[in-house]
Amino acid sequence: MKTVLFVCIHNSARSQMAEAYAKYFGAHYLRAFSAGIEPGKLNPLVVSVMAEEGVDISQQPCRSVADHLLAFGEPDVAITVCDEASAERCPQFSAGVQRLHWSFADPSALAGIAVDRLAATRTIRDQIKHRVRQWCQLCE
Structure with a gap:
């Protein structure tokens, strides 16, 4: 069984969604986990x-x-789901770990009224779901 680790900045949004969809x-055929460069708190919009x-x-x-x-x-695989600059701050893994980078917008950085932030978070969720589904199909 292949193990995948989704990594973002605080493990509060994008990596959590990716882990859930990979599971x-x-x-x-996968064991999925998520982690952050620094741990944070779950984003309530993402939970919703x-x-x-x-x-x-x-x-x-x-x-x-x-x-x-x-x-x-x-x-076996580490997938960063934050922006490029943040992904560069991730710890190094051994040469045997496959590294992938998928950049998604950060729900925690969304501005505007609640209804707009919620709609944007849904869009990010759907993008992550689509990308994880595609990747999982390749791993079968």
């Missing part, structure tokens, strides 16, 4: 839009990459 789409899809991430831990590595070791 759903790749349940029979995932619940709309029937996915409960409300009890997911927000952990750092360092904590993940101590608990679970290195993954």
Whole structure:
């Protein structure tokens, strides 16, 4: 079974969504985790839009990459889901770890009124869902 680690800045939004979808789409052949460069708190908008899809991430831990590595070791694949500059701050993995980068907007950085932030978070969720589904199909 292949292990994948989704990494973003605080493990509060994008990486959490990607982990949840990888667990759903790749349940029979992937072990999915997420972590952040620095742990934060789950983004309530992300919890809400995932619940709309029937996915409960409300009890997911927000952990750092360092904590993940101590608990679970290195993954087979590490996928950064933040912007390029933030991805460069990620810890280095051994040569055997495949590294991928998928850049998605940060729901925590959205501005505007609540209804607009919610709509934008749904768009980001759908982009992540689509990308994870495609990747999982390639891993079968």
